[in-house]
Amino acid sequence: MITQHLPILQVIIPLLTAPVCLLVQDRRFAWGVSLAASWTAFLIAALLLDQTLEQGVISYELGGWSTPWGIEYRVDTVNAFVLLIVTAISSAVLLFAQRSVAREILSTRIPLFYTTFMLCLAGLLGIAVTGDVFNLFVFMEISALSSYTLIALSEQRRALTAAYQYLFMGTIGATFILIGIGLLYMMTGTLNMQDLSQRLPAVTATRTVETAFAFLTVGISIKLALVPLHLWLPNAYAYAPSVVSAFIAATATKVAFYVLLRFMFTIFGASFAFKSMPLSFIFMALALAAVFAGSTAAIFQDNIKRLLAYSSIAQIGYMILGISFASVTGLTAAILHLFNHALMKGALFLSLGCVVYRLGMANMEQMRGLGRLMPWTMAAFVIGGLSLIGVPLTVGFISKWYLVVGALERGWWPLAVAVLVASLLSLVYVWRIVEAAYFQPPSPVRAGEIREAPRSMLLPTWALIIANLYFGIDTSLTVGVASQAARQLLGVSE
Amino acid sequence: MIRLRNLFAVVMLFGIYSFLTASLFVTLNAVDVAFTEAAVGAGISTFLMLSTLALTVRREKVRRKRTVIPLLVVTIIGATLVYGTFDMPYFSDPSAPLHSHVARHYIEASADEVGVPNLVTAVLASYRGYDTLGEVTVIFTAGIGVLVLLGYRKRSGKS
Amino acid sequence: MNVLIGHYNYWIVIFLMMAGLYVVIAQGNLVKKIVGLNIFQASVFILFISMGKVEGGTAPIVTQGVSLYSNPLPHVLILTAIVVGVATTALALALVVRINEAYCSVEEDEIHQQDQSF
Amino acid sequence: MRPPIQPHNLVLRISAKMLIPPILMFALYVLFHGETGPGGGFQAGVIFAAAIVLYALVFGIGLARAVATERLLRVLASLGMLLYVGVGLASLFAGANFLDYDVLAQERLEGQHLGIFLTELSIGMTVSAVMMIIFFAFAERGVRR
Numbered sequence: 025m026i027t028q029h030l031p032i033l034q035v036i037i038p039l040l041t042a043p044v045c046l047l048v049q050d051r052r053f054a055w056g057v058s059l060a061a062s063w064t065a066f067l068i069a070a071l072l073l074d075q076t077l078e079q080g081v082i083s084y085e086l087g088g089w090s091t092p093w094g095i096e097y098r099v100d101t102v103n104a105f106v107l108l109i110v111t112a113i114s115s116a117v118l119l120f121a122q123r124s125v126a127r128e129i130l131s132t133r134i135p136l137f138y139t140t141f142m143l144c145l146a147g148l149l150g151i152a153v154t155g156d157v158f159n160l161f162v163f164m165e166i167s168a169l170s171s172y173t174l175i176a177l178s179e180q181r182r183a184l185t186a187a188y189q190y191l192f193m194g195t196i197g198a199t200f201i202l203i204g205i206g207l208l209y210m211m212t213g214t215l216n217m218q219d220l221s222q223r224l225p226a227v228t229a230t231r232t233v234e235t236a237f238a239f240l241t242v243g244i245s246i247k248l249a250l251v252p253l254h255l256w257l258p259n260a261y262a263y264a265p266s267v268v269s270a271f272i273a274a275t276a277t278k279v280a281f282y283v284l285l286r287f288m289f290t291i292f293g294a295s296f297a298f299k300s301m302p303l304s305f306i307f308m309a310l311a312l313a314a315v316f317a318g319s320t321a322a323i324f325q326d327n328i329k330r331l332l333a334y335s336s337i338a339q340i341g342y343m344i345l346g347i348s349f350a351s352v353t354g355l356t357a358a359i360l361h362l363f364n365h366a367l368m369k370g371a372l373f374l375s376l377g378c379v380v381y382r383l384g385m386a387n388m389e390q391m392r393g394l395g396r397l398m399p400w401t402m403a404a405f406v407i408g409g410l411s412l413i414g415v416p417l418t419v420g421f422i423s424k425w426y427l428v429v430g431a432l433e434r435g436w437w438p439l440a441v442a443v444l445v446a447s448l449l450s451l452v453y454v455w456r457i458v459e460a461a462y463f464q465p466p467s468p469v470r471a472g473e474i475r476e477a478p479r480s481m482l483l484p485t486w487a488l489i490i491a492n493l494y495f496g497i498d499t500s501l502t503v504g505v506a507s508q509a510a511r512q513l514l515g516v517s518e
Numbered sequence: 519m520i521r522l523r524n525l526f527a528v529v530m531l532f533g534i535y536s537f538l539t540a541s542l543f544v545t546l547n548a549v550d551v552a553f554t555e556a557a558v559g560a561g562i563s564t565f566l567m568l569s570t571l572a573l574t575v576r577r578e579k580v581r582r583k584r585t586v587i588p589l590l591v592v593t594i595i596g597a598t599l600v601y602g603t604f605d606m607p608y609f610s611d612p613s614a615p616l617h618s619h620v621a622r623h624y625i626e627a628s629a630d631e632v633g634v635p636n637l638v639t640a641v642l643a644s645y646r647g648y649d650t651l652g653e654v655t656v657i658f659t660a661g662i663g664v665l666v667l668l669g670y671r672k673r674s675g676k677s
Numbered sequence: 678m679n680v681l682i683g684h685y686n687y688w689i690v691i692f693l694m695m696a697g698l699y700v701v702i703a704q705g706n707l708v709k710k711i712v713g714l715n716i717f718q719a720s721v722f723i724l725f726i727s728m729g730k731v732e733g734g735t736a737p738i739v740t741q742g743v744s745l746y747s748n749p750l751p752h753v754l755i756l757t758a759i760v761v762g763v764a765t766t767a768l769a770l771a772l773v774v775r776i777n778e779a780y781c782s783v784e785e786d787e788i789h790q791q792d793q794s795f
Numbered sequence: 796m797r798p799p800i801q802p803h804n805l806v807l808r809i810s811a812k813m814l815i816p817p818i819l820m821f822a823l824y825v826l827f828h829g830e831t832g833p834g835g836g837f838q839a840g841v842i843f844a845a846a847i848v849l850y851a852l853v854f855g856i857g858l859a860r861a862v863a864t865e866r867l868l869r870v871l872a873s874l875g876m877l878l879y880v881g882v883g884l885a886s887l888f889a890g891a892n893f894l895d896y897d898v899l900a901q902e903r904l905e906g907q908h909l910g911i912f913l914t915e916l917s918i919g920m921t922v923s924a925v926m927m928i929i930f931f932a933f934a935e936r937g938v939r940r
Contacts, residue, residue, distance in 0.1 A: 032883075032893040039655065040880050043873035046662070086648040088886075088895035092620050095648045136666050143659050150652070158754055162652035165761045166659055169768055173663035176772060181779035185788055188772045192701065192710065195765050199718055202758060203599075206721070209751070210606060210728050213619030223619075235602025525708055532712045539719050547736045547747040548726045549833040551755050555722070557841045558763045562926065563715060565848075569933040570708060570770045574777040578706045579784055588703035596695040600688060608683030610732040612745070617731060621748040629739060633904035634830045634911060637737035637749040638756070642835065643911040646753055647894045650914065651879050653757045653837075654921050658876050660764035661925035667771040668932040669865075738832065760837060767929050774936060 027071070031084040031097040031153055034068045034107060035163075037061050039146040045139040051131070054138035059118045061142065065149065066111035073104040073505070083155070092219045098155030102509040105359065106152045106282045109366045112491075113274040114145050116370060116484040121267045123481055124377050128265040129177050137177055141271070144170035148279045155217045157205050157291075160283065161198065164247070167279070168194045171272055175264040186259035193246050193256040200243030207236035208291075220291050228296050237301065240287050247280040250344060251314040254337050258321075261333035266377030269329055273336055274370035278362050281343055285358075288347070289513035298350045307348035312442060314341030319449035323456070328379075328386045331453055332372055335412060338446065339365045342427060345439070349430045355510035356503070357426035363502055364411075364419035364495065371488035372408040375401050378477035378485060391457055393466025397474040400482050402461050404489045409454035411492045414447050418496040422503070523578045525571055533564035550638045686727050693720035705785040707773045711766060718762045725751045725758075811853040818846040826919050830908070836915035840922025847923075848930050856934055863931070868924045875921030882913050 026033075041061040045054040075082055076099055084097040099107075118141070129137055147167025154160050172194070176187040209215055211232050212223040227233055242253075249257040257277075261269050288297045298304050318338030325331035339361070346358025376386050378401040383390045395402045411418035424443060431439040466474070476482070495502050522528050536559025543552035607614030624641055632640040642650055697720055700713025729751035737749035773783055780788050822843035829835030851859035882894065889898040896910025897903045 029887060029893065032887075036880060036883070036893070040877070042655075043658070043876045046869055047873045049869075084892065086893055087644060088892045088897060089645055093623055094645050133666060136662055139662055140659070140666065143655065143662070146655070158646075158757075159649055159652065162649050162656065162757060162761065165765070166652060166655050169656060169659045169663060169764060172768060172772075173659070173666050176663075176667055176775070181776075182792060184772060184776050184779055185792065188707070188769070188776060191765070191769055191772065192714070195714060195769075196698070196701065196717075198761075199721055203721055203724070206725050206728070206751075206754075207602060209754075210614075210616050213616040213621065215620070215750075227615075230605035232602045232605045235598055238598055525706070528709060528712055532715060535716060536719060539723060542723060543726055546726050546730045547734060548729065548752045548755075549736045549738075550835070551722070551726060551752050551759070553833050553838050554756055554759050555719070557838055558759050559715070559719060561845070562763055562841065563766050566767055566770050566929070566933065567708065567712065569930075569937075570773055573774045573933070573937055574708070574783050578709065579787075585703055588699055591702060592695045592699045595698065596691055599691045599694070603684045603687045603691070604680065606684060606687065608679070609686050609727065610730045611683070612731045612734070614728075616728065616750075617748050621750045624749055625737070625746055632907045632911075634907070635739040636830055636832060637739065637746065638752045638833075639829050639835055639911065639915075641749050641753045642756060643914050644896060644907060647896075647910075647914060649753075649757055650918065651883070651894070653760045654876055654879055654918055656761050656764045657922055657925050658872060660767045661872055661928045663768040664771045664929045664932045667768075667775050668936050736833075756837070771929075771932070774933070 027075070029084070030068050030072055030075070031082060031099050032086065034065055034072065034153055035146055035150045037064050037068070038142045038149065042139045042142040042146065045135055045142065049135050051126075051134045054135045055118070055122050058138045058142055059115070062111065062115045062118050062145065065145070066108075066115045069104065069107040069111045072099055073101070073108050075099075076101050076104045077505070077508070092214050092216050095159050096155040096216055096218070097153050098218065099153060100509075100512055101505060102285065102359070102513060103152045103282065105363065105505050105509055106279060107149060109363050110145070110148050110152065110275045110279065113366055113370045113488075114141075114271060116488055117267055117271045117274075117374070119484040120270070120374055120377060120481050123478055124267050124381055125265065127381050128179065128267075130179070133177060137174070140170045140173045140177070141268075143167075144174060144271070148275055151279050152282055156215055157208065157217060157220065158215045161202055161205060164201070164283075165198055167276065168198065168247075171260075171268075171276060174268040174272070175260050177268065178263055178265045180263050182259065183263035186256075186263045190256040190260045193253070197243045197246030197253075200239045200246070202243075204236045204238075204240035204243060207232050207239070211236070217286070217291055221293065224292065224296075228292075228300065234301070237292060237297070241284070241303075244280055244284045244287065248277055248284060248340060249280075249337060250340060251310055251317055251337060254314070254318075254340075257337060258330050258333040261336065262327055262330040266329075266373065266380045270370055270373035270377060273332070273373055274366040277336065277340060278366050281340070281358075281362055285347070285355075285513060289355075289515075294350060294514055304348050304350055307344050308439070311341040311345035311348060312439075314338060314344065315442070315446045316449070319446055319453070322453045323449065325453075326388050328376055328388070328391065328457065329373070331457075332369065332376070335450065335453065336365075336369060338450070339369075339412075342423070342443070345443075346427055346430065349434055349436075351430060351433060352507065352510050352514060352516060353426060353430035353433055355513060356507045357423055357430050359506040359509050360426055360502055361423035363506070364423045364492075367419055367488055367492050367495065368408055368411045371404060371485060371492055372412070374481075374485040374488060375405040375408060378404075378481050381477055381481060382474055388456070388460055389467075391460040392464040393461070394474075395462035397466055398476050401477050401485070404482075404485050405461075406454075406458060407489050407492065409457065411496070413450045413454055416496075417493065419492050419502075420496070422496055422499050426503075524576070525578055526568075526576055529564060529567040529571065532567070533560050536560040536563065550636070687724065690720055690724045690727065693723070696720075707776065707783045707785065708770075710785075711769050711773070714769070715762065715766060718758070722755045722758060725755045807853055811849055815846050815850055818842060818849070822846065822919075822923075826915060827912075829915055830911060836918025837922050839915075840919040840924075841926060843919065843923040844926035844930070847927055851930070851934065856931070860931070863927050865928075865931075868928050868931075871924035872921050872928065875917045875919070875924065878917035878920065879914055882910060882917070886910075 150163030322334035697717030825834035826839035
C-alpha cells in the first residue's frame with residue numbers, strides 16, 4: 025500500500041523535517057533528523073528507480089484529482105535517475121556536515137542551517153518529480169530561496185554579495201520561466217506536462233509558442249549557468265560554506281539541466297526543438313564557449329573553490345554539447361554526465377571541505393605540501409581530479425567516451441577533437457593543485473599543526489570517490505539507465 | 519523613476535504603482551488577486567522597502583552609468599515578446615483555448631466536486647492544493663532566510 | 678486593425694515589463710534594483726490576469742443566474758506567484774541590509790571596488 | 796526604525812486601541828469567508844500581522860514582543876506548515892492520495908469543506924507568523940544599531 029505513495033513521500037519527508045528542525049532548535053537533533061530523512065529519501069528514490077525500470081512510468085494524482093484537473097507527479101526513468109543522484113549527494117553531504125558546519129557556521133544558526141538545507145532538498149526533489157509546469161515553478165522558487173539563504177549563511181562578507189547576485193539572476197530566470205509557462209497556458213489551456221505535449225502540436229506553428237520556447241530556454245539557462253548567463257555561479261560556489269558548495273554544485277545545476285531536458289524533449293518534442301528552431305547550432309556554439317571559457321578561467325584561479333566553480337561551468341558545457349547532437353548517444357552522454365559530474369564535484373568539494381576544516385580556507389597557498397600533511401584528503405582530491413579530466417577507470421572517462429562516440433556518429437569529428445583538447449585544459453588546472461600539494465614543501469610555520477581531517481568527514485568523501493571509481497568500471501547500471509532515459513526522452517522505442 | 523535620486527520617492531511611486539495594479543485587477547474581475555496585490559504590493563513590499571531605507575541610506579549617489587547595452591537587451595527581449603503576441607488569442611475572447619479546457623471543467627464541475635462558491639478558493643485549496651502547500655513553504659523559507667540574515671545579532675556580537 | 682485592438686493591452690504590459698527589467702539591469706543601486714524587479718514581476722502578473730479576462734464574464738464566484746465567468750486558473754497561479762514574489766523581495770531586502778552593514782554602501786560599483794581592493 | 800511614538804501622543808494611542816480589535820476581527824472574517832467571497836488564508840494572515848505591527852509601532856516593539864515572542868512565532872510558523880502536511884497525511888492514512896479531502900469526512904463535500912478550512916487556517920498561521928518574524932527582524936535590527 026505504501027509503495028503507491030512513494031512519489032509524494034519522496035518530497036514530503038524532507039519537507040516535513042524542515043519545520044520540525046525549527047521547532048526543536050537543537051543542533052544534534054536537527055542533524056540526526058535531517059540525516060535520517062535524507063537517507064529515507066535516498067531509499068525511496070532507489071525503490072522508485074527500480075519500479076520505473078520494471079513497470080514503466082509511475083503516475084500519482086495529488087488530491088485524487090484526475091490528470092489535467094489536478095497536479096500530477098510523474099516518474100519515469102529520467103527523473104528517477106535524477107532523484108537518485110540528488111538524494112545520494114544530500115545523504116553524503118549531511119553525513120559530512122556535522123563537523124564542517126560546526127566550524128564554518130555560527131552555532132546559533134546551525135538548526136536554521138538544517139531547516140534551510142531540508143527545504144532546499146525538498147525543493148529540488150519537487151522539481152524533479154513533478155509533472156505539472158506551474159508546480160515546477162513553485163518548487164524551483166523553494167529551492168532557489170533556500171539556496172540564497174544557504175550561501176548567505178557563510179561568515180565571509182563576499183558571500184552576501186554572491187547571494188545577492190544569485191538572487192537577481194535567479195529571480196529574472198524564474199520570471200522568464202513564468203512568462204513561458206503563461207504563454208504555453210494561453211495557447212493550450214493546460215499546465216500538465218503530458219497534456220501539454222499532446223495539445224502543443226496543434227499550435228506549434230504559432231509565433232506565441234516559439235516565444236514561449238525562447239523564454240523557457242533562456243530562463244532555464246540562467247538557472248543552469250550556461251555561458252553567457254553564468255556570472256552568478258563562481259562567486260556563489262566560492263564563498264558559500266563548504267557543505268553548501270558541495271551540495272549546490274552537485275545538485276542544483278543538475279536539476280536545472282533535467283528541467284531543460286524535460287521541457288525540450290517531453291513537452292515540446294525533439295522535432296520542434298531541433299527542426300523548427302536552430303537550436304542544435306546555438307547549443308553547440310554555447311557549449312563549446314562554455315567548455316573553453318570555463319576551463320581557461322579555471323586555470324587562472326587562486327581560490328580552489330572558485331577554480332572548481334569555473335570547471336563546473338565547463339562541465340555544464342559538456343552536457344549541453346550532448347543535447348546538441350539530438351541523438352540517443354548524445355543524450356545518453358548528457359544524462360550520464362549529469363550523474364557522473366554530480367559524483368565528481370560532490371567528492372571534490374567535500375575534500376576541499378576537509379581542507380577548509382583544518383586550514384580555514386583553500387587557496388593555492390594553503391595547498392602547498394598538503395599531500396604529506398593530509399594524505400587521505402589529498403588522495404581523494406587527486407582521484408576526483410583525474411575523474412574530472414576523464415582518465416580511464418573513472419566516471420569522467422565514461423561520459424566523455426560517449427560524448428566522443430556521439431560526435432563521431434554524427435560525423436562531427438572536430439567536436440570530438442575539441443572534447444579531447446578541453447580535457448587537456450582540465451589536466452592543466454588539476455595539475456597545478458597536484459603540484460602544489462605534492463611537490464612543494466609546506467610552509468614551516470604550520471607543518472606541525474595540520475592533521476588529517478576527522479574520520480566522519482573522510483568517510484562520505486571517500487564514499488563518493490569509491491562511487492567515482494566503481495561506476496567508472498562497472499557501467500552496466502549507469503549506462504543502462506541513461507540510455508533508457510535517453511530513449512524515453514526522444515520517444516524512440518527500445 | 520530612473521533619474522530620481524531620492525529613494526524614498528522611488529519606493530512611494532512603487533507603492534502607487536502596486537495600488538494601481540490592484541485596481542486594474544478589480545476591473546479585470548480578479549477580486550482575489552486584487553485583494554492580495556493591495557495587501558502585498560502596496561502593503562508589505564512597500565513597508566519592507568521603507569524599513570530597509572531606514573536601515574541603509576535615503577539617497578542614491580550620482581554616478582555615470584552605461585545605459586546602451588541594457589537598453590539593447592531590453593529592446594530585444596521586448597521585441598521577442600511583441601513578436602509572440604501576434605498569434606495570441608484576442609484580449610477577452612471567450613472562445614480562446616485557455617478558457618475551454620481545464621478552466622471550463624473548474625467552472626462547470628466544481629460545484630459538485632468541491633462545493634465552494636468562490637472558484638478561486640476551490641482551485642487554490644483543492645484542485646491545486648499542492649501548489650498552495652508549495653506557496654506556504656516559500657513563505658516559510660523566506661521567514662527562515664530573514665531570520666538567518668537579520669536575527670541573532672546580539673548573541674553573535676558577544677561570542 | 679483587429680490585431681491592434683485585440684493585442685494593444687499586451688503591448689502595454691510588455692512595455693511595463695521591460696521598464697522594470699531595464700531598471701534591474703541598468704541601475705547600480707541595490708534598492709532600486711529590487712523596485713525594478715517588483716515592477717517587472719507585477720507586470721507579468723498583469724499579463725496573466727489580462728489573459729484570464731472573458732468578455733461579459735464576472736468575477737469567478739458562483740452566483741445565481743450568471744453563467745459566464747472569468748477564467749479562475751490564472752488568478753490562482755498569480756496568487757501563488759505574488760506570494761513567491763514577496764518572499765523573494767523580503768529576502769533580497771534583508772540581504773541589502775546586511776550588505777550595507779558589511780560594506781557601508783548599497784551601490785553596486787562601490788561594493789565591487791571594495792571587493793577588488795581587498 | 797524610528798523610536799516608538801511618545802507615550803503622551805493620546806490621539807494615536809486611542810485610535811490604535813480602537814482600530815486593532817476590528818482589524819483582528821476582519822482578519823478572522825477574511826479567513827472564514829474565503830469560500831464564498833474574495834479572501835482566504837494568505838490575506839487573513841497578512842491583515843492579522845498588520846494589526847500586531849500597528850500595535851508595535853504605536854506602543855513600542857518591547858510591548859509587542861511580550862506577546863509575540865520569537866519562540867511563539869517560530870512555533871506558529873512551523874505548526875502552520877505541519878498542519879498543512881498533516882491534512883495531506885491524514886488523507887493518506889484514510890487510504891486516499893495525498894491531500895485528497897474527500898475522505899476526511901463522511902460526505903464528500905463535507906470533507907472538501909473541512910480540508911479547505913484546515914488548509915486555509917494553516918496558511919493563515921504560517922503567513923501571519925512569518926510576516927511578524929520579518930517585521931521584527933527588520934525593526935529590531937534598527938533598534939540595536
